[in-house]
Amino acid sequence: MEPFQAAMGPPRPQNFHTVSLGLLVLLPTIVFLVISFFMVYLSHSAQVAIWVAVTIFFLISLIFMSARKQGVQNGPNFWMNLGLLCFLATLMATILGVYNWRSHAARYWAYVGQRHYTNVLPSEPALSHIDAGSISFSSDAHLDFASAGSYRDGDRVFCVAPVVGTAPQSVVNYWAAGVGCCREGGNFTCGSAQSSEARGGLTYLWAGRFASQSLGGFRHAAREAAQRRGLTSSKDALFLMWSDDLDLAQRAFWNDGIHFLVCSCAIYASVSLSIGAALHCCRRNPARSKLDDARLTY
Numbered sequence: 001m002e003p004f005q006a007a008m009g010p011p012r013p014q015n016f017h018t019v020s021l022g023l024l025v026l027l028p029t030i031v032f033l034v035i036s037f038f039m040v041y042l043s044h045s046a047q048v049a050i051w052v053a054v055t056i057f058f059l060i061s062l063i064f065m066s067a068r069k070q071g072v073q074n075g076p077n078f079w080m081n082l083g084l085l086c087f088l089a090t091l092m093a094t095i096l097g098v099y100n101w102r103s104h105a106a107r108y109w110a111y112v113g114q115r116h117y118t119n120v121l122p123s124e125p126a127l128s129h130i131d132a133g134s135i136s137f138s139s140d141a142h143l144d145f146a147s148a149g150s151y152r153d154g155d156r157v158f159c160v161a162p163v164v165g166t167a168p169q170s171v172v173n174y175w176a177a178g179v180g181c182c183r184e185g186g187n188f189t190c191g192s193a194q195s196s197e198a199r200g201g202l203t204y205l206w207a208g209r210f211a212s213q214s215l216g217g218f219r220h221a222a223r224e225a226a227q228r229r230g231l232t233s234s235k236d237a238l239f240l241m242w243s244d245d246l247d248l249a250q251r252a253f254w255n256d257g258i259h260f261l262v263c264s265c266a267i268y269a270s271v272s273l274s275i276g277a278a279l280h281c282c283r284r285n286p287a288r289s290k291l292d293d294a295r296l297t298y
Helices: 002-008 016-041 047-070 078-109 215-228 246-281 286-297
Strands: 115-120 132-137 149-153 156-164 171-179 200-203 232-243
Touching: 016 047, 016 078, 016 246, 047 078, 078 246, 132 232, 132 246, 149 215, 156 215, 156 232, 171 215, 200 246, 215 232, 232 246
Parallel strands: 115 132, 171 232
Antiparallel strands: 132 200, 149 156, 156 171, 200 232
């Protein structure tokens, strides 16, 4: 029996299968969690640190995948599998993290520190509030649904409705706006348009790295709506996400980001458990597997 044992090499620890399965499942999941959390919580202040971490995780994955080359050619694929899973975890976390950042978290952080103007008259020039992150209008402000308009660009419909007061005005400085929340030509239902308590909104930012990609469509819709009603849309007009609670509207972006983070991590953990268990149970060489079992029972 001693020659047989010598040929097989040193025996594995009794808990080898438990440890290897745990590593195949937990390590890629931890990598995914770390990158996902970094993307949400650090992207606004430490982007360099995030990409350094992503690079390190990719390098560690490649090291794991190359480690098997130093072992027996017919041995188990543990290190290759672990490296591959960590590589995929890093890649998926980066892709989903960037999407979550751009779609949710960045929109929340974009309004942190922005100026908030209160008791603004709809007739006041938009240029005087061009740096606004949010605006609360005077008590007489409301949306003129009869002058609402829309503009279609491909499969996207840009919807606008002018913010007006009780005093007649020929120039529209502020527009409530949204995408896909109206029928072509009117029926504006974006945000809190149906709430009688709504008197303001978050501005669609026009400059900086958080600038809205929808402003071109909004401006086009505003020009068409204004011309149809004999009005003029200011060249500096501001477009707003109409809301009856500005703090809640801003917080909604953060909540959406956290919800996406939790769901993506939960789904990945489940997938990682399934893939890790499947890879762990698969044997590359059936003959070698029998010898491994014989050695473990010996």
